[in-house]
Structure formats: structure tokens, C-alpha cells
Amino acid sequence: MVVQEVSRRPAPGHGEQGSTDHLACAGFCRDCGREHRLLPGEAVGYCLRLMARLEQEGRIDFARPRSEAEPRFSTAPLFGPERGKMFGVLVCRRPDGSRVVLRAFSGQYGGAWEVEGWVGPLFPVSRFEEASRATGRRIKALGRRIDALPAGSVASRLLKRRRRRLSRVLMRELHGLYCLVNFRGHCRGLDRVFLEPGIPTGAGDCCAPKLLNHAARHNLVPLGLAEFFWGRENRSATRQHGRFYPPCASKCRPLLGFLLCGLEETP
Numbered sequence: 001m002v003v004q005e006v007s008r009r010p011a012p013g014h015g016e017q018g019s020t021d022h023l024a025c026a027g028f029c030r031d032c033g034r035e036h037r038l039l040p041g042e043a044v045g046y047c048l049r050l051m052a053r054l055e056q057e058g059r060i061d062f063a064r065p066r067s068e069a070e071p072r073f074s075t076a077p078l079f080g081p082e083r084g085k086m087f088g089v090l091v092c093r094r095p096d097g098s099r100v101v102l103r104a105f106s107g108q109y110g111g112a113w114e115v116e117g118w119v120g121p122l123f124p125v126s127r128f129e130e131a132s133r134a135t136g137r138r139i140k141a142l143g144r145r146i147d148a149l150p151a152g153s154v155a156s157r158l159l160k161r162r163r164r165r166l167s168r169v170l171m172r173e174l175h176g177l178y179c180l181v182n183f184r185g186h187c188r189g190l191d192r193v194f195l196e197p198g199i200p201t202g203a204g205d206c207c208a209p210k211l212l213n214h215a216a217r218h219n220l221v222p223l224g225l226a227e228f229f230w231g232r233e234n235r236s237a238t239r240q241h242g243r244f245y246p247p248c249a250s251k252c253r254p255l256l257g258f259l260l261c262g263l264e265e266t267p
């Protein structure tokens, strides 16, 4: 995957017009037969402010006073073995013309899907966790039975096949809970939106899908989106602390055409 980046320094307003084009949030839309895109615009500046805040506070639960901060929402783990994370900002216009700045983190933070002041995931959290728990328990129980059997035995092979089937069932069940809404007001499941065969784990959990879905559901018009990485560089060294990146190619791009659809026609 080609990673394009800009250095952290050039603030918005500096450099040439359109110098953040390579960070565009874009994807092919099957309904329209073409690509839709959204440029970073003012979101870059708001990302820089968010970086300053993360640096200053060392936590993400800003909505609470420091005395009530939860240890699991500290940014310290991002610099340890767990490594860093992507953060995203979406600048939007409300129906009354005023601005609102949404922010999101990719995946879960400290084991939580929902943190006050941050945009949530694309599925109902309680149902998602219930499904993962119930089927997860059955998968683990099968694992214990497999461990107790001689490796390579017929019984072990059969149980392994059963475990694989169960994992696929769980995956489908979890994907079925995602509901994506776009700016035409269309609402579709992950399996109907994703452009490629085989939906990768974590698809729909990155910043861009969370932010765009939230905006579409709340009648907000996106004006700019930007994402940056915060913390220790990832294992493959494709993400560096404090740098900007476009939404990822593997999990996000196949969703973005649908999610951005209808945006160009909004006044």
C-alpha cells in the first residue's frame, strides 16, 4: 500500500492551494458509476489543535474534568507495546449554517467503542457486544475441546472445521449489525456496500466511516476530513507519530464511495 503523507508543520493557509489533495477521502460509488471525494480543507487545522490537546492532556476523555479521568482513556498506551492509533476530524455545517467539528478514533479505545465527545461506531454497541460474547464463548469452548484431543486426529479436525464455521457465522452476524447511511439518505449493510469480495476485519471501524456516517445521520454537511496517526509507529512502519494520512485503502476506500454519495448535490 502506498502511503502518502505531509509533514506536521505546514499549517492550513500555508503552501499552495490544494496542497492536501493527496490526503483526499475518496472512493468509487457503484450507484453513480464514478468516484466521490472530500478534501481535508479546514480539518487539517482542527487536527493540529487536537494533536496539541492530546499532547497537553495525555488523555482522550476531555469531556470530563481531569480529576475524573479514566486510566483506560490515557494516551500512554499508544506509546507502548499496543502502539499508536489513527484519529480523525470532520468539519461540518449544521442546517442553520453554523460549524461543528466532529472527532473520532479508529476501532476501540481502551476496550470502549463509545467515549463521550467522540463519534461512535456504525452498529448498536449493546447488540454487537452481546453477539460477540455469546458466540465467542462457544468458539472458546470448542478451542478447549480441540486442545484436549490428539493433534491431527479425526475428532480434532472435525472440531476445527466446526470452529471455523462458527467464526464465519459470528463475522456475518457482526457485519449484519452495521448500518451505513449516506447523503442521499440511503441506508445499507456492510455486505451490500463493500466493493470487494471478503470484508476485512475492522472494516467500517476507522475514523472516516464513523465520521461520515454520523454526519449523514445528523443532517450535517461535511466540509473537510483529515486523519492523523498518534503514538508509537505501527509494526509495518507505515504510520508515524503526528503525521497525516488519507483514509486507508484496504478497509475504508471500498466504503467511501457509498458514504460520500449525495454530498456534491447538497447546497
Ligand SMILES: [Zn+2]
Residues within 6 Å of the ligand: 206, 207, 247, 248, 249, 251, 252, 253
Ligand atoms: Zn480505514
Ligand SMILES: [Zn+2]
Residues within 6 Å of the ligand: 029, 030, 031, 032, 033, 036, 257, 258, 260, 261, 262
Ligand atoms: Zn454516488
